Amino acid sequence: MRTSFKFGLGLLVLACLGWLSWLSYLDWRTQAEQQRLQAQPAPTVAAMPERLDWPQQLADLQHLASDEMAGRGTGQAGGQLAQSWLVQQFELIGLAPAGTEGYRQPYQASSGKAAEHQGAANVLGQIAGTDPQLPLLVITAHYDHLGLHEGQIYHGADDNASGVAALLALARYFKQHPPRHTLWFAAVDHEERGMWGSKMLFEQKLLQPEQIKLNINLDMLSRDTERQLYAVGAYHQPALLPVLQQLQQQSSVRLLLGYDRPQWLAGNTPDWTSGSDHAVFHQQGVDFVYFGVPDHPDYHQPSDTFAHTDQQFYREVSETVLSALLLFDAI
Ligand SMILES: [Zn+2]
Secondary structure, rough: OHHHHHHHHHHHHHEEEHHHHHHHHHHHHHHHHHHHHHHOOOOOOOOOOOOOOHHHHHEEEHHOOHHHHHEEEEHHHHHHHHHHHHHHHHHOOOOOEEOEOEEEEEEOOOOOHHOOOOOOOOEEEEEEEEEEEOEEEEEEEEEOEOOOOOOOEOOHHHHHHHHHHHHHHHHHHHHHHHOOEEEEEEEEEOHHHHHHHHHHHHHHOOOHHHHHEEEEOOOOOOOOOOEEEEOOOOOOOOOHHHHHHHHHHOOOOEEOOOOOOOOHHHHHOOOOOHHOOHHHHHHHHEEEEEEEEOOOOOOOOOOOOOOOOOHHHHHHHHHHHHHHHHHHOOO
């Protein structure tokens, strides 16, 4: 008895020691990752070029985040309104329809609460590239948000009216300045309830992974926290690094490459690899860059409103995303 008791105690002590060393290792890793992020170059560009139609973009953001759109809940009246409004915008811009019913790709989520959401659909359009041999660049931004809940509107101005208004502005730009690669513009539904919209792009075979060069996902672009914008994804595909480092030098915001590393490498810093629609592309083996700002107190709150938008910062972020697309289109 005594021997097995000692053995048990020994194991317990070893387990405790192991746990404590893992915690201190994580702590060390967290600090090392913070130092790595801090060491990245601060912006040297004083002002971005102003190439996007800013008044239109801002008006689009305001409209998407208005009471009328009621937080764009999937399956709710506001979500349906946002969907038809986006179809109109794609048509006005002159994108070629890329859905299954014109611009729309209606679908039925197959499990969980998402299956109860009637009327879910992605809104999809494209601009043909000048070189048809080149693979696609797919720009995604989810248009759904939390909708109307217990009598309160969750407006989702930053999350993700900001990404969708930027996607529309980029589509307008490239309609005037034809790209080399075919650009796919996907305003996807259902991100907040399991990324069903993105999953359906592949499940219904509207996209094949091998056709795609890169997914650029936009989700939360309009809130200024020490002028930080994250570009997530280069850890998974180091070939993206030189382009993103070039982008750091062209941007007037603080572009940080990170938040894509596992815990053993980055300790307790966030890992956004699975954080938004780019996760679905990643699971399909497609390279991605996700652009997004740090979480803020209004995240997933009714107070995520148009009034809280940091307009100048959002404008510079959108121009940074345009620069990214131009860089990726050139290679
Ligand atoms: Zn979001």
